[in-house]
Amino acid sequence: MTPLWFAIIGSLLVLMSLIGFAVTRWPVSPSMIYLFIGLILGPMGFGILEVDAVRDAEWLLVAFEITVLISLFSVGLKLRMPFSDRLWRLPLKLASLSMFFTIGCLVLLSHWLLNYSWPLAVLFGAIMAPTDPVLASDVQVREPGDKDRLRFAVTAEGGMNDGTAFPFVFLGLGLLGLHELGPDLSHWLARDVVWGIGGGLLVGAACGVGIGRLILWYRARREEPVGLEEFLSLGLIGLSYGLACMLHTLGFLAVLAAGIAMRRLESQGRQPLREQADVLDSESPQVAAPGHMLESVLTFNERFERIAEVGAVLLLGGLMSNGYFTMHGVIVAAVLMFVVRPASVFLVTPGSRTTMRQRWLISWFGVRGVGSLYYLMFAIHIGLRTPQAEALLPIVLTVVAASITLHGMSATPLMSLYARRHR
Known part of the structure; x- marks a missing residue:
């Protein structure tokens, strides 16, 4: 990296620290600023x-991969609800049924409008179908x-479908002759779908529970229950992702599951620690250790995520500046955001106990972003x-740039209006 780049990145970080609070009140997202700077x-x-x-x-693959992994772990740490809670039903449907519907629509659209071959259309549908947890922080x-x-x-949808879309990426690559599918798709179904999804969730949950319990057991016996959370965050991301990939499962789902498993330990770990504490005080360091530890991990991870987002969107701007912009991409973005996404959401929302306002907002905030860039x-x-x-x-770059722009402009005013009316 040249001294010029040190100066550019340093100036950008200082600028965002100065105007960051004001940006949260403007109809402009930080990602829009990074995209514009990348373009120029x-x-x-x-x-x-x-x-x-x-x-x-x-190296672009590595940059986008790191950004998605950090974001997925943050998402997992935010999802505190037990799986028995009805809240999980809607995102599970969105990450499965809605995503399958979206892939099918994009396959047909790209084949007829863009003249893609069927294998390439399947790959394109899988790349563009998942919503993004990185650029949807306002929602x-x-x-x-x-x-x-x-x-x-x-x-939850953004976290889950970044992993569940991977088997369909493999399917598209297999149809193009770049991945082994087996006779009658048998290898793909067994290895990439069943074992990939199931094994990834198992590996991530095992890492999250195992490391979480070890850390809580160790820190419950120390005077200072919190410290070096950045090591724990990055270590657990690396461990769960590495093991999952070595076992040929889906690493993205493993990282998400590791974050969810660690968050679930907060409520499970308080009672035993409270019973072991000499003073039965819910605020004593030993009893409060799980919550303090996880909040510190989440705080560090969110800050690291913002820094990774800067690099990822700057790179997107640099790619777009090469002339990768097309009106066909604008048409695809419009159809995806205004037709396909709402249809896919309203397909699964009946019986979900959501209001009509919530359904429309869920259908609008199907952000496309760094996950699609990684798959590409x-x-x-x-x-x-x-x-x-x-x-x-x-097409992919234009759709992602359009999503950053439109969703970035609308997130603050729509969510502010939603908060006032919902309250």
Whole structure:
């Protein structure tokens, strides 16, 4: 990294620290600012940020991968509700039935409108179907235990479908000859769907529960129950993701499950610690250790997530500055946001105990972002041919940029209005 880049990134971070509070009240999201700066730093502007999606796919993949992993762990730590709670029913439907519906619609749209082959259309549908937990922070749960149905549904959906879309990415790659599917899709169903999803959740839950219990057991016997949460956060992300990938399961789901499992230990760990404490005070350090520890981990993770978001969206701006913008992408973005997404949400919301206002807001806040960029770089990295990559790039980048812009402009006023009326 050159001294110029140190100065640019340092200036951007200082700028955001100065205007960050004001941005929360404007119809502008921080991601919109990062995107604009990336555009003017790229070839379209000063030519400082030169990044090529095909040439630099390997390190772009790592950059987007780290950003998604940090965000997924944060999402898991925010989801405090037990699985027996009815709140989980809607996001589970959104991450499965709604996503399947969205993939099908995008396959048909890209085949007919963009003249993609059926295999490439399947890959495109899988890349664009999942909603994003990274760029939807304004709509996510504000604190662990938030029972608002809108916030909980958007948060949990963004965490889950970033993992459940992966088998369909493998399906598209397999149809293109880049992944083994087996006879009659048998390998894909057994390895990528059943074992990939189930194994990923098991690995992540085991890591979260095991490490969480070990840390609580150790810190309950110390005078200072909290410390070095950044090591715990990054360590658990790396451990759960690494083990899941080594076992050929879905690492994204493992990281999400690890965060959820650790958060569930808060309520499970308080009572035994309270019974062991010499003074039966709910605020004693030993008894309060689980909550304090997890809140510290979440605080660190959210701050790290914001920094990773800066880099990811700057890179998106740099890619867009290469001329990857097309009116076909605008059409796809409009159909996805105004037709497909609402239809997919209203398909599963009957009986969900959500108000009509909540359903419309859930249907609007289907943010597309860094998860889609990761899947695209993953496909390019493992061997997607350059003509196919060049066909996907302008559409995917245009849709993500349109989502950042429209959702960024609307998030603050819509959520402020929702909060006033809901209250």
